[in-house]
Amino acid sequence: MKTLKIIALSTLLSSSIFAGDLKVGATPVPAAEILxxxxxxxxxxxxxxxxQSFTDYVTPDISLNEGSSDANLYQHKPFLDKMNKDRGFSLVAIKPIYIVPLGFYSKKYKSIAEIKDKSTIxxxxxxxxxxxxxxxxNDNGLIKLKDPSNLDSTEFDIIxxxxxxxxxxxEAAMLPKVLDGIDAAVINANYALQAGMSLKQAFFHENGKSIYTNVLAARKDNEDNPDIKKLTKVLSSKEVKNFILKKYKxxxxPVE
Structure with a gap:
């Protein structure tokens, strides 16, 4: 009887220790730092x-879909929609949290005017x-697309x-590393920050009105998880927004 009581107490303690664990996938900067x-x-x-820290853009969604993560924070809504369509996932955007602007960088040139014909980007x-x-x-005049509102534009749409x-x-994570050996690159701000680069070094970049807002995501079957709701509220708080503004200047x- 005493042994049964010890086992029951052990089980109770074990379940209480692990209750409330919330595993959230993220890329190192800024998502993991914000979390x-x-x-x-x-x-x-x-x-x-x-x-859970990931260094690429695909594995976090695979981990979430498989149940190894409860949620993730690193991707914008168009990317999430594309992953769902291409891989048959049922991931949902819970709430937009922040914007990671794309910027145009070059170590070879100091201005757009200097960029030579047939340069590789x-x-x-x-x-x-x-x-x-x-x-x-397109928006900054280097090329012209047939339809700039088409979120699936490719080089075949350049007119x-x-x-x-x-x-x-x-691969997005490798862009800062190849910049030395190429004419210019369009780099996500999170990878630029990891490489010690600043958005101020970009010739041009997206602004706060971008539709590519990074979202907290979850599976459809756990979007109502009370712990995810608590996380959503914290990430949307003034405290976290002030942290983002102060930390990343x-x-x-942060999304208003």
Whole structure:
């Protein structure tokens, strides 16, 4: 009888220790840093936030879909929609949290006017950010797209390319590393920050009105998880918004 009581007590303690664990996937900068800031706030509400760090854009959604993560924070809504369509996932955007602007960078040139004909521009190789990068180039006059509102634009949709620019698709995380050996690149601000680069170094970049707002995402079957709701509230709080503004000095923009 005593043994049964010990086992029952052990089971109760074990379940209480692990109750409230919330595993959230994120890329290192800024998502993981924002979540780490939110961690002690959530702890006071009985939620043990476990931040899972990923270095690419695909694995976090795979982990979430498989149930290895409860939620994630790193991607914008168009990317999430594309992953759902291409891979048959049922992931949902819970709430927009911040914007990570795309910027146009070059170490070889100091201005757009200096860029020579037939220069090679590196772009993110994931479909949504690839199209997004082309739209950014269109909006700043380097190329002209048939329909700049088409979020699935490709090089085949370019109708004017006065400098005859060439485009090379590169994994987003690798873009800062290839910048030394290429004419220019369109880089996501999170990877630029990881590489010690600033949005101020970009020749041009997206603004706060971008539709590419990074969202907290979950599976459809757990979007009503009380702990995810607590996380959503904390990430939307003035405290977290002030942290983003102070930490990233306008490089990352919190959603109003």
């Amino acid at each position: 780490e800031f939110a961690k002690p706030i959530l702890a006071k509400q009985g939620v043990n936030l476990i931040v 590196a772009l993110p190789n994931d479909p949504t950010n690839y199209s997004r990068a082309l739209i950014l180039l 004017e390319n006065p400098k005859k620019l060439k485009f090379k698709q590169v 306008g490089e990352i923009i």
